[in-house]
Amino acid sequence: MSDVKATLRQTAYAARKAAFDARAATGAVAAATAHLMAEIGLPAGRTISGYMPIRTELDPVPAMTALHGLGARLCVPVIAGKGLPLDFRAWTPGCALTEGPFGAMIPSEGDWLTPDILIVPLVGFDAACNRLGYGGGFYDRTLARLRAAGPVRAIGLAFAAQELPALPVEPTDMALDAIVTERGVLRP
Ligand SMILES: Nc1nc2c(c(=O)[nH]1)N(C=O)[C@@H](CNc1ccc(C(=O)N[C@@H](CCC(=O)O)C(=O)O)cc1)CN2
Numbered sequence: 341m342s343d344v345k346a347t348l349r350q351t352a353y354a355a356r357k358a359a360f361d362a363r364a365a366t367g368a369v370a371a372a373t374a375h376l377m378a379e380i381g382l383p384a385g386r387t388i389s390g391y392m393p394i395r396t397e398l399d400p401v402p403a404m405t406a407l408h409g410l411g412a413r414l415c416v417p418v419i420a421g422k423g424l425p426l427d428f429r430a431w432t433p434g435c436a437l438t439e440g441p442f443g444a445m446i447p448s449e450g451d452w453l454t455p456d457i458l459i460v461p462l463v464g465f466d467a468a469c470n471r472l473g474y475g476g477g478f479y480d481r482t483l484a485r486l487r488a489a490g491p492v493r494a495i496g497l498a499f500a501a502q503e504l505p506a507l508p509v510e511p512t513d514m515a516l517d518a519i520v521t522e523r524g525v526l527r528p
């Protein structure tokens with residue numbers, strides 16, 4: 341299973357890099373941001389997790405900045421430890437950041453929040469909204485914990501080129517509620 345996923349990861353990385361490199365010409369980030377804002381709906385009073393992009397991930401910061409301006413509380417993931425769910429620390433536009441594990445920036449200080457909407461980074465996805473990440477299982481553990489506690493919406497954000505044929509699904513894999521790309525919104 342992990343071999344199959346590793347091969348799929350390589351395919352999705354290459355596709356993501358090509359889409360990332362072309363993003364200024366395609367306008368993919370602005371288009372995906374607009375679809376994401378529409379999918380989220382009214383942000384006031386919500387606690388929404390975004391992420392600080394690493395490598396060639398689609399940049400969610402324009403959407404996070406807009407959502408903050410519309411009255412949402414924003415937060416970003418912080419790795420608590422191997423095999424543990426993610427924690428989420430409050431983020432505001434321009435807040436002080438330090439480098440966390442794997443190169444993702446994390447807020448230097450701030451409250452720990454529990455998101456009710458998650459904007460989820462990913463390497464690859466399929467038409468059923470299954471998600472392939474970097475292989476740490478962090479979002480699977482996090483979504484399992486959050487969904488056990490109450491309703492949450494997990495929205496993947498990706499370039500359309502990151503779509504793969506049907507992914508192998510393990511019992512611990514948590515599907516997303518929707519995936520937003522520059523082409524629109526995909527639902528399972
Ligand atoms: N922007 C962003 N922030 C995020 C995540 C993410 O996917 N994107 N995460 C989502 O979970 C967490 C970070 N998780 C990560 C887990 C593994 C690797 C990684 O590069 N893994 C290596 C293989 C494993 C290793 O070297 O030990 C790799 O892919 O080469 C990166 C991030 C929290 N913050």
Ligand SMILES: Nc1ncnc2c1ncn2[C@@H]1O[C@H](COP(=O)(O)OP(=O)(O)OP(=O)(O)O)[C@@H](O)[C@H]1O
Nearest residue numbers: 471472473474475476477478479480481484512513
């Ligand atoms: N809720 C869970 N409890 C225990 N182990 C889990 C859980 N969720 C995932 N795992 C384990 O984590 C490992 C990595 O999972 P997977 O390959 O699906 O990660 P990923 O979704 O690609 O990574 P990430 O979410 O960090 O980006 C697997 O061995 C899986 O069994």
